[in-house]
Amino acid sequence: MLEKAIEKLRKEMDQEKDNAYTQVVGGYLIKFLNKNQGAAERFLAEDKTIAKSLETMKNEASKKKKNNFAMFTLEEGLGQLNIDGKDKIQVAIERLKMFEPPAGYYLAFSGGKDSECIKELAIMAGVKFDAHYNHTTVDPPELVYHIRNNHKDVAIHYPEKSMWKLIEEKLMPPNRSARYCCDVLKEGGGEGRFVVTGVRWAESARRKNTRNVVEFDKYGSQSRKAKQQREIFLMSDNDEKRKMIENCQVKGKHILNPIVDWTEDDVWKFIKLRNIDYCELYDEGFKRLGCIGCPLAGKRNMEKDFERWPIYYTNYIKAFERMLEERDHRGLKTDNWKTGEDVMKWFMNC
Incomplete structure (x- = not known):
């Protein structure tokens, strides 16, 4: 019976190969069945499909919402906090395990507190990954030393052009509306890979509105082309638009943000709990370590x-x-x- 239930789910997934939602939810349901074989009979019912599961999730979200917002559990919402007593650390680890690709993750490492967390979580999860740091040429020296001394397994990539050369070539300073430095110096790498980042909603209002637990995106989640081609699936129609899954309808760079719902307090508690070495600049009063x-x-x-x-x-x-x-x-x-x-x-x- 278990084999028939899984075969049914795989058939629907094969029919909807281009639908990322069907693939993610279907993959999760198969994992669920393997752990809960007694549920196989329910999945064989004619009205039990992945599409119906997605519809149910949306309907349940509308029932749960308060102030036009609903937070889903991991099982219900594919990545949110769940009702089984799991804390944020366990949930983040499950997120990493759930989407682990055969080739392993490309872990985008900056040396900051959030990166320290995702690297430690990846180790705890036992998932395969390789960590990468993009040297921008305007990073704090103390940060670079910290990475070299404490993270020798992290690959350091140097840009073809420094910030100083970019300013000269772009004929204008970088600014809020022309962030060419980010595109060239920080956000490269990981093409064709499943990238893990330390992006968190608490960092900015913009991230609350644009970043998600999982992002399927060829062009980079905030690029103009991505916004034009992206299809958004909302678990709830909340004002802050906290989206679960994005699909650009093309194969390319995928992004997993396992601590997207962590607060700064969550981050520091985890760092102290795991006794993680962090950059000394935080002790000097710096809140964020950027360029x-x-x-x-x-x-x-x-x-x-x-x-x-x-x-x-x-x-x-x-x-x-x-x-x-x-x-x-x-x-x-x-x-x-x-x-x-x-x-x-x-x-x-x-």
């Missing part, structure tokens, strides 16, 4: 960065001056930018 002088961090944090690492302030000025020379060479207007210092004033307030 030095990142405009997304805001003026106050930029000033703090440049006070801590003045050589990077100088390097930005020099890069801005070369940028102005290139703009002048191409006959482009520079408006109020006459010197590298002028550009820096704009950069700090953009």
